[in-house]
Amino acid sequence: MIHHFTVDVEEYFHATPLEAWLPRDRWDGLERRSPRLVARLLELLDRRGVKGTFFVLGWLAEREPDVVRAIAAAGHEIASHGWAHRVVHGMQPKDFRTTVRRSKELLEELSGRPVVGYRAPSFSILPGTEWALGILEEEGYEYDSSLFPTSVHPSYGYPDAPRVPHVLDQARGTNGTLVEVPPSTCRLAGLELPGAGGAYFRILPYALTRRTLRQAEARGAPGTFYIHPWEVDEHPPSLPAPWRVRARLQTGTGRTGARLERLLRDFEFGPMGDTVAGLRLAV
Numbered sequence: 001m002i003h004h005f006t007v008d009v010e011e012y013f014h015a016t017p018l019e020a021w022l023p024r025d026r027w028d029g030l031e032r033r034s035p036r037l038v039a040r041l042l043e044l045l046d047r048r049g050v051k052g053t054f055f056v057l058g059w060l061a062e063r064e065p066d067v068v069r070a071i072a073a074a075g076h077e078i079a080s081h082g083w084a085h086r087v088v089h090g091m092q093p094k095d096f097r098t099t100v101r102r103s104k105e106l107l108e109e110l111s112g113r114p115v116v117g118y119r120a121p122s123f124s125i126l127p128g129t130e131w132a133l134g135i136l137e138e139e140g141y142e143y144d145s146s147l148f149p150t151s152v153h154p155s156y157g158y159p160d161a162p163r164v165p166h167v168l169d170q171a172r173g174t175n176g177t178l179v180e181v182p183p184s185t186c187r188l189a190g191l192e193l194p195g196a197g198g199a200y201f202r203i204l205p206y207a208l209t210r211r212t213l214r215q216a217e218a219r220g221a222p223g224t225f226y227i228h229p230w231e232v233d234e235h236p237p238s239l240p241a242p243w244r245v246r247a248r249l250q251t252g253t254g255r256t257g258a259r260l261e262r263l264l265r266d267f268e269f270g271p272m273g274d275t276v277a278g279l280r281l282a283v
Helices: 024-029 034-048 058-063 065-073 093-111 131-138 198-203 206-219 243-250 253-266 272-282
Strands: 002-009 053-056 077-080 186-188 191-193 224-227 268-270
Touching (some): 034 253, 065 077, 198 206, 198 224
Parallel strands (some): 002 224, 002 268, 053 077
């Protein structure tokens, strides 16, 4: 089974929990660390012969265009992470449309390829914001990867979303052409745990991620793993935030690289677009 290796390309200061301490009007004055961190991820994937999907934030692409070009030159799929890391449930439909159109146009210009995938910042398409899926479809996107089928996280989750890649129907606000590729969960003790990436990969035992992807294989469908460049920063910057926020964002970053090496040995990975193309042909 070939799973999906995905990267949400953003800076450490874009993380939603930091918004109160590092607001948007400070971003341009902060060090951008993503170029060397993305380069590290590209080198790791190249050594293992793995291609993945990189969901790139438009704000960062505008300031670091060579990062986008390097990802594309390495043969990876480029997708959109929106523009300025605003959560979808905090936007009006008009503003959301502007961000997904603007990011798509820029990423296509920089990569020289169609951009057909989207992932919302912080997986923030929640029940009640299905209008966003219809807008994605209207703006030429072919798939979304934002509906996290879990109810245990305090700020995101779409509990009744299927756990496998599927074509969204009109009940989700689309015309039946948009594919949803959900981040993977692990069923444990009757709960759907977000088990395939982010803090769960950095902080919790590696066995959780392994079990998550094995469960996907048992369903006969690819799992979806995700990581951020700032999660492989072995010497992260100090954060002007309470210790709980710092711990959530920086615990385990020093060992993430070694864990990724292990993950890429244990499982096969490819880009998300390959799965989506197969589902769309079947419609």
